[in-house]
Amino acid sequence: MAEATFQCPYCGVGCGLYINDKGKIKGDFEHPSNKGDLCKKPLYLPKVFEKGRIAKPLYRQDKNEPFTEISWEDAYTILKAKLTNLSPEETYFYISGQLLTEDSYVINKFVKGLLGVNNIDANSRLCMASAVAAYKYAFGSDGVPCTYEDIDDAEAFIFIGSNATISHPVLFKRVLKRRRETEQTVIVTVDPLETETARKSDLYIQIRAGTDTVFLNSVLYVLHKEGWINFEFVERYTEGFEKAMEVARNFPPETAASICEVSKEDIYIVAKIFAQSKKLISFWCQGLNQSVNAVSKNLALINLHLATGRLNERGCPFSLTGQPNAMGGREVGYLSNGLPGYRDVRNPEDRKFIEKFWKAENISPTPGPTVTEAIEEILQGKIKLFWTVCTNPTVSMPELSKVEKALEKAFLVVQDSYWNDTCEYANLILPASQVGEKEGIMTGSDRTITYCHSFKEPFGDSKPDWLIFTQLAQKMGKGNMFPYAQPEDVFNEFKLTTSGRLCDISKLSYKELPARWGNRWLYKDLKFPTESGKARFYPAKFDIAREKGKFILVTGRLKNNWHTMTKTGKSPELLKGELPPFVIMNPVDASDMGINERDKVRIYSDRGYIDRIVIFGNIKRGHVFTPFGYPREFGEPVNILVSDRYDPISKEPDLKYAGVEVIKVEDAENIYRGDL
Numbered sequence: 001m002a003e004a005t006f007q008c009p010y011c012g013v014g015c016g017l018y019i020n021d022k023g024k025i026k027g028d029f030e031h032p033s034n035k036g037d038l039c040k041k042p043l044y045l046p047k048v049f050e051k052g053r054i055a056k057p058l059y060r061q062d063k064n065e066p067f068t069e070i071s072w073e074d075a076y077t078i079l080k081a082k083l084t085n086l087s088p089e090e091t092y093f094y095i096s097g098q099l100l101t102e103d104s105y106v107i108n109k110f111v112k113g114l115l116g117v118n119n120i121d122a123n124s125r126l127c128m129a130s131a132v133a134a135y136k137y138a139f140g141s142d143g144v145p146c147t148y149e150d151i152d153d154a155e156a157f158i159f160i161g162s163n164a165t166i167s168h169p170v171l172f173k174r175v176l177k178r179r180r181e182t183e184q185t186v187i188v189t190v191d192p193l194e195t196e197t198a199r200k201s202d203l204y205i206q207i208r209a210g211t212d213t214v215f216l217n218s219v220l221y222v223l224h225k226e227g228w229i230n231f232e233f234v235e236r237y238t239e240g241f242e243k244a245m246e247v248a249r250n251f252p253p254e255t256a257a258s259i260c261e262v263s264k265e266d267i268y269i270v271a272k273i274f275a276q277s278k279k280l281i282s283f284w285c286q287g288l289n290q291s292v293n294a295v296s297k298n299l300a301l302i303n304l305h306l307a308t309g310r311l312n313e314r315g316c317p318f319s320l321t322g323q324p325n326a327m328g329g330r331e332v333g334y335l336s337n338g339l340p341g342y343r344d345v346r347n348p349e350d351r352k353f354i355e356k357f358w359k360a361e362n363i364s365p366t367p368g369p370t371v372t373e374a375i376e377e378i379l380q381g382k383i384k385l386f387w388t389v390c391t392n393p394t395v396s397m398p399e400l401s402k403v404e405k406a407l408e409k410a411f412l413v414v415q416d417s418y419w420n421d422t423c424e425y426a427n428l429i430l431p432a433s434q435v436g437e438k439e440g441i442m443t444g445s446d447r448t449i450t451y452c453h454s455f456k457e458p459f460g461d462s463k464p465d466w467l468i469f470t471q472l473a474q475k476m477g478k479g480n481m482f483p484y485a486q487p488e489d490v491f492n493e494f495k496l497t498t499s500g501r502l503c504d505i506s507k508l509s510y511k512e513l514p515a516r517w518g519n520r521w522l523y524k525d526l527k528f529p530t531e532s533g534k535a536r537f538y539p540a541k542f543d544i545a546r547e548k549g550k551f552i553l554v555t556g557r558l559k560n561n562w563h564t565m566t567k568t569g570k571s572p573e574l575l576k577g578e579l580p581p582f583v584i585m586n587p588v589d590a591s592d593m594g595i596n597e598r599d600k601v602r603i604y605s606d607r608g609y610i611d612r613i614v615i616f617g618n619i620k621r622g623h624v625f626t627p628f629g630y631p632r633e634f635g636e637p638v639n640i641l642v643s644d645r646y647d648p649i650s651k652e653p654d655l656k657y658a659g660v661e662v663i664k665v666e667d668a669e670n671i672y673r674g675d676l
């Protein structure tokens, strides 16, 4: 291995890492995001680098047949024939916030520019889409308004729907450091499960899943009632306050306390913190984003910042980005409505600019289907070819029985570094090089861009993702549109699309990284890129799915494993304590049902069932929690039980709210045998 610096390929904190020539990983002390700190996951990267990798392109025409190894040349020939014979609308590309910016840029250009169709989406649809929609609504543009430096002089931190202790560990450690240094610092966590983050907080509010919009509206209600609204800020810099208040008036603390099953006092305390602390940052993540009511949840929180003037030196609403380069994907515009430089296919000027820039005359003005809609379109026979890049949908997407049926039906291309569960459904598998073997950039949660140097030769015949699509485009006769020989060629093209935009990096070169785009405060002068130049309040209406079943199934993350475990799952050190697949139950609920700790239970609904070992924890009565990432090697994936209904604006699925029943497996088996 060669000595190198690169960005951690796991979470969105975007820590800079350093690897020495013996393969030992350390935090990069020069990197602004982590200043040498790191968590446990990347320490084991070198050990899992080669286990379970895909070495060669693999092909089978018939899914009942075994795969045969083929050459890249043959793989491109097969793909060219498919893409020529099918109409662009019959193809779909599903990509990832774990790709490098250069990868996403080239793939997005291939689909929207070369094929001329917007049939592309990323796993960010399951992750950040709601935060993107909310930021755009409130501030007129996407992008986190502040940066990590703001942690260092804030005095109040709210974590709502975020288990940052395990999901964004280095960031959370920075918050704890601030608390150690300053006595008056207060940390509040709002979550149905008493997580590690909750345990380290000063106040833990155990909310009923799905009801955050009510809780946050009630905080606004109290702010108003107590005379704590900053009217000067509201009048000068915002619009829509009255409409938001109209909704909030429906939720006095007595009403909200009974819907959310929290105490009135807790609502009051949060309002007081919003009104009186010196500087407040509210962090949120998937507990707000993955919901049928997600955009409302997000905006009900942003409303509180607008109502109390908590921006810039007084605080910030800070959406935590999950994946290491979801921010880069947003800059590139990789969702079904995006174009590079924070542009949108629906905007004629944006389209015209990119068409000219790409020399493509055919960018469609209609957003393509989102990935859940694409699954429907496969089942309806409209989409015939489905191509995944750097994502594992047969574990991570909701309503898995539908996903499996669809992927069984489509001509499926899987482009991945490791053999994952989705490979089982593929016709064609393309081996991809991973971070460490390829070069390019990633953008972390607070807009800091890092250059990832490689430190190893590509595994087997694997190729960088940007190169696979470049070579295919060249094979299809579009070498003039895709002339890239190295990642820097892609970067130099992409960066020009950002010139004069919010995410302007047009003057940056690889050599200057790490560097952040935008001011420390994105809206420093309190002028917002909305029509009126003002930030917008949102009337945050409440909605919740009506699910059958005695329990609400809440899903989330494991501490030491990453998603569907294709990498971390190869390390015994990281698996320790996280296997076998478990479910957290409230001990009172469990004892009512004669269930003990370590019992094996079956969690089921009309959608199917999964088996889990019971662990007791302080989870709200009537709720159970299980991590979502276990692949089939370890047990049934939980997304068998999760519905694909979604938020009407962001179209992000309701991944954390499924109605289920729970029964001891031995009883379930008795019932089953009885039926026989």
Ligand SMILES: Nc1nc2c(c(=O)[nH]1)N[C@H]1C(S)=C(S)[C@@H](COP(=O)(O)OP(=O)(O)OC[C@H]3O[C@@H](n4cnc5c(=O)[nH]c(N)nc54)[C@H](O)[C@@H]3O)O[C@H]1N2
Pocket (backbone or CB within 6 Å): 096, 098, 099, 123, 124, 126, 127, 128, 286, 290, 322, 323, 389, 390, 391, 392, 393, 395, 396, 397, 398, 415, 416, 417, 418, 419, 420, 432, 433, 434, 435, 465, 555, 556, 557, 562, 563, 564, 565, 566, 567, 628, 638, 639, 642, 655, 656
């Ligand atoms: N119920 C429930 N479901 C959820 C969630 C939840 O909280 N609850 N969370 C959702 C969220 S937020 C997310 S982000 C998704 C994540 O879901 P996925 O994106 O499906 O999860 P990963 O396991 O990260 O998949 C990444 C894949 O990329 C491969 N890979 C790694 N590096 C490279 C590379 O450089 N190139 C290529 N081509 N492949 C590479 C890995 O081997 C792996 O197969 O899951 C979502 N699903």
Ligand SMILES: Nc1nc2c(c(=O)[nH]1)N[C@H]1C(S)=C(S)[C@@H](COP(=O)(O)OP(=O)(O)OC[C@H]3O[C@@H](n4cnc5c(=O)[nH]c(N)nc54)[C@H](O)[C@@H]3O)O[C@H]1N2
Pocket (backbone or CB within 6 Å): 011, 012, 127, 160, 161, 162, 163, 164, 166, 167, 168, 190, 191, 192, 193, 195, 207, 208, 209, 210, 211, 212, 285, 286, 287, 288, 321, 322, 323, 554, 555, 556, 557, 558, 559, 560, 561, 562, 563, 625, 629, 656
């Ligand atoms: N170790 C580790 N770290 C990761 C990842 C990983 O796989 N492993 N994945 C990364 C990615 S892609 C992402 S998106 C982030 C996700 O980071 P987080 O969002 O912090 O992680 P989750 O565990 O999915 O969900 C956070 C919390 O939301 C709570 N929750 C569920 N429903 C509700 C609700 O209705 N209201 C409220 N207030 N809370 C609710 C859950 O109980 C859970 O504790 O983590 C990133 N970091």
Ligand code: SF4
Pocket (backbone or CB within 6 Å): 008, 009, 010, 011, 012, 013, 014, 015, 034, 037, 038, 039, 040, 041, 042, 167, 168, 169, 170, 171
């Ligand atoms: S906090 Fe996130 S980015 Fe930093 S080392 Fe841990 S997983 Fe990697």
Ligand SMILES: [Mo]
Pocket (backbone or CB within 6 Å): 126, 127, 128, 322, 323
């Ligand atoms: Mo995510």
